[in-house]
Ligand code: AOF
C-alpha cells in the first residue's frame with residue numbers, strides 16, 4: 001500500500017506552487033496489482049485528482065475491481081468542480097485508500113462517511129505524516145486559521161544580520177551567496193506571500209520577487225505604522241501585487257492599503273486568513289521576526305549562515321529550538337528549525 005501512496009505524493013508534489021489555496025493531490029488506480037491510471041490536481045481551478053485518474057480509464061469495467069489511492073480525503077462539496085465522492089461512487093470503485101483526512105470544515109470526515117454509506121471500503125492513514133507534511137500550508141491554514149509561517153534570515157556566524165548602517169546610501173553587508181539566493185527564490189515561488197518591516201524597505205529597498213527561480217511572485221506585504229514609506233520603493237512596483245498595513249493612508253502606488261489603528265502580528269495573520277493566504281515568508285528585519293517569535297506565530301525558520309564574522313552590527317533574531325537540518329550551500333550554511 002505504501003508504495004502506491006508514495007507515488008500519489010510524488011504525483012501531487014509535481015504541482016508544487018500551482019494549486020494554492022487548494023492542496024496538492026495525486027491519485028492512482030490499481031487493478032489486480034497494476035497501476036492502470038494516474039491523475040493530479042494540476043493547478044488551482046483545475047479538476048481534482050480522482051476524476052482525472054478515473055476518466056483516463058477506457059475500459060470502465062476495470063474500475064469495478066480497482067483500488068483508488070489518493071493522498072487527500074475525497075471531497076464531497078460543490079466547489080469549482082462537483083464532488084469527487086459522486087464520481088467514485090458512480091464509477092463503481094469498491095475500495096479507496098486515503099493518506100489523510102481533508103480537515104477543511106466543509107469535508108473533515110464527511111467524504112469518507114459518504115463513501116462508506118455507499119458500501120465502499122476505505123482505509124485512512126497510509127503515509128499520513130508525509131501527506132500532512134506535503135500539504136502543511138493547507139493544513140495549518142484550516143486547522144490554525146492562519147497561514148503557515150516561515151521565518152527567514154541570513155546572518156554571520158557571530159549572529160549579525162547587517163552592519164550598523166545609518167543611511168540607505170551605505171549598501172547592506174552581503175552575507176549570503178548566489179546559491180543561497182536561488183534556494184531563497186525557490187521558496188518564494190512556493191509561498192503565497194512575503195513580508196518585511198518598514199526599516200528593511202527603507203534601508204534595503206528589496207523587490208521581493210522570484211527572479212532566480214521559475215514560478216510565481218508572492219504577494220509582497222509590509223507595515224507602515226508611522227507613514228514613512230511612499231510609492232517609489234521597489235516593493236510597490238508593477239512586478240507583483242503588494243499590500244501595506246498602515247495607521248493612516250498614504251500614496252503607496254499600486255498597493256492595496258489596509259488602514260487600522262492597532263496593527264500587530266495577530267491582526268495581520270487574521271487578515272491574511274480572510275484573504276485565503278495559506279503561506280507567508282517573514283524575511284526581516286530582526287524586529288518584525290522577533291514579534292512573530294514572541295507571539296509564537298511561526299512554523300519553520302530557515303537561517304542562512306555566511307562565512308565571515310562581523311563582530312558588531314544589527315543582531316540577528318534568536319531561536320533556542322534545535323535545528324533539524326544543516327546543509328552547505330557553497331560557502332554558506334543552511335540551518336532549519338521547526339516550531340514543535
Ligand atoms: C479532492 N481532490 O484533487 C483536491 C481536493 O473549488 P474546488 O472544487 O477545486 O474544491 C477545492 C477544495 O477541494 C479544497 O479546498 C480541498 O478541500 C479539496 N481539494 N479534493 O478530493 C483534489 N484538490
Ligand code: ZN
Nearest residue numbers: 048074075084
Ligand atoms: Zn474533489
